Amino acid sequence: MTHAHIPHTHIHRGELKYEGKAKRVYASSNPAEYIVEYKDEATAFNAQKRGEWAGKGATNNAITAHLYPKLEAAGIPTHFIEKLSDTEQRVKAVTIIPVEVIVRNVAAGSFAKKLGLEEGTALSRPVVEYCYKSDALGDPLVNTDTAIALDWATETELTRVRELALNVRDFLTPFFLERGVKLIDFKLEFGKLPDGTVILADEISPDTCRFWDAETGEKMDKDRFRRDLGGVEDAYAEMLRRVTAPVDG
Numbered sequence: 742m743t744h745a746h747i748p749h750t751h752i753h754r755g756e757l758k759y760e761g762k763a764k765r766v767y768a769s770s771n772p773a774e775y776i777v778e779y780k781d782e783a784t785a786f787n788a789q790k791r792g793e794w795a796g797k798g799a800t801n802n803a804i805t806a807h808l809y810p811k812l813e814a815a816g817i818p819t820h821f822i823e824k825l826s827d828t829e830q831r832v833k834a835v836t837i838i839p840v841e842v843i844v845r846n847v848a849a850g851s852f853a854k855k856l857g858l859e860e861g862t863a864l865s866r867p868v869v870e871y872c873y874k875s876d877a878l879g880d881p882l883v884n885t886d887t888a889i890a891l892d893w894a895t896e897t898e899l900t901r902v903r904e905l906a907l908n909v910r911d912f913l914t915p916f917f918l919e920r921g922v923k924l925i926d927f928k929l930e931f932g933k934l935p936d937g938t939v940i941l942a943d944e945i946s947p948d949t950c951r952f953w954d955a956e957t958g959e960k961m962d963k964d965r966f967r968r969d970l971g972g973v974e975d976a977y978a979e980m981l982r983r984v985t986a987p988v989d990g
């Protein structure tokens with residue numbers, strides 16, 4: 742050991758801080774850090790549709806744990822510290838900005854529907870959208886004026902959020918394409934450290950992204966679950982394989 746890593750065996754889960762649909766967040770012995778546990782449950786349509794499969798949590802944990810250090814290396818600060826087990830990771834505790842940040846490369850999902858576009862319609866530049874994180878309200882679409890006026894974040898913070906979200910997009914889009922996957926859109930969450938720094942939190946996984954096979958157009962993400970397409974487990978496993986496999990060239 743050349744650097745000050747706390748050995749895994751010294752890390753203990755503290756009190757359960759929050760249980761969401763896909764993860765549990767625990768306190769740890771360090772107040773500046775949380776332990777996130779990825780669950781096997783899957784939900785869609787604001788938790789009206791529920792399911793679960795063995796290995797889902799481990800797959801999403803592994804994909805996020807693989808991607809976040811790469812994003813860090815690309816200059817994007819993240820909450821990720823280290824993977825602790827199949828389903829757990831150690832993260833920096835943040836105050837989550839209560840806005841889901843959606844980045845779209847290609848029209849799909851709710852965006853395509855509300856605008857009467859065919860899914861797969863190209864966008865001439867990426868679109869960043871914001872939704873208020875409220876299950877009770879169904880995560881309504883908001884603009885940055887609303888977020889500022891309701892003190893969810895300052896204008897400066899939202900400018901940084903948008904910049905980081907586009908930097909994530911600029912890193913991930915070619916990363917996935919090299920692995921035979923089109924990154925159609927994805928959802929991010931950002932948080933603030935006690936010193937006010939905005940960092941990327943939460944997860945990046947087939948739960949939070951649309952991935953289409955670059956050759957066949959086949960969906961390799963949570964839409965297989967949402968739309969009852971079958972083969973959900975296989976799609977998640979294949980995404981983990983592609984994310985972690987070495988790329989030649």
Ligand SMILES: Nc1ncnc2c1ncn2[C@@H]1O[C@H](COP(=O)(O)OP(=O)(O)OP(=O)(O)O)[C@@H](O)[C@H]1O
Nearest residue numbers: 761762763764766820832833834835837930942943
């Ligand atoms: N580093 C972090 N510090 C504090 N909270 C975090 C951090 N990373 C993620 N979270 C929060 O932990 C929760 C993760 O749980 P999960 O993904 O299951 O939530 P969810 O069911 O999607 O619900 P929510 O609408 O609250 O996101 C989310 O509320 C997320 O905002």
Ligand SMILES: [Mg+2]
Nearest residue numbers: 761762763943
């Ligand atoms: Mg979530």
